[in-house]
Amino acid sequence: MSVMEFLGAVGNSFSFLYNMVTGALILWVLTVTATASAVRSLAEGRGALWGAMISIVGAVIILLLIQLIGVPEDTINVLNNFIIMTLGGLGSGLLAVALGTKPNAVEALKFKRALFNILDYAFVWLWLSSLSMIFLFLISKLSGRIVATDHALGIMLITFLFTFLSIVLLECRNKFAKWGESVGLGLFLILVVLLVLYVGTLASVWSKAPGWILTLNSLVACSIVSTSLYYRRRGAAPLLQP
Secondary structure, rough: OOHHHHHHHHHOOOOHHHHHHHHHHHHHHHHHHHHHHHHHHHHHHOOOHHHHHHHHHHHHHHHHHHHHHHOHHHHHHHHHHHHHHHHHHHHHHHHHHHHHOOOOHHHHHHHHHHHHEEEEEEEEEHHHHHHHHHHHHHHHHHHHOOOOOOHHHOOOOOOOHHHHHHHHHHHHHHHHHHHHHHHHHHHHHHHHHHHHHHHHHHHHHHHHHHHHHHHHHHHHHHHHHHHHHHHHHHOOOOOOOO
């Protein structure tokens, strides 16, 4: 047996991993594991709240992926119900526990800072990425090679505008200090909704320009990471730190 034949046999042995349904179940296991790890490792702080957020984000991502795979309708319905009942129920339960538990001031401050730090990077990435997608859609339309419909362009514009408004709220976070964690949790829910709109729009145009979408998003991610590292080396607060 040649080396190539051996590698081919090994690949065939793990062919079940190529199945997107199996991939969705693997993501489910990873989400549950990450949720349990957050709750266990941060039990004395806001572990339940972190676990709820991880569970909700994981459920949204998996549900979006399920909609993109070519499987029978019955299978999609079963998977959707399974994800919603398990991860949705887990997230709701942890959220109820978190809201019913009052942490000390130090733990609440740590959670608030960590949450806003994550939201800073997430909203900046989504804002720049949606802006680059808008330019891609418009340029392709002007060049005669239409990538996106007017509906997709409109959804991306809505995502861009609401992301910009969220960034403005993040910049003014100190003015809403009296609301505590509620502002951060509200922005987190807005982020989840905007991500659903963004990913759904990209899914509708993916087949027409996958290379451009990947390239532009990679450039946005690299620019954010390099900017953050630059400011950290200089000892300054990166991005939207007020």
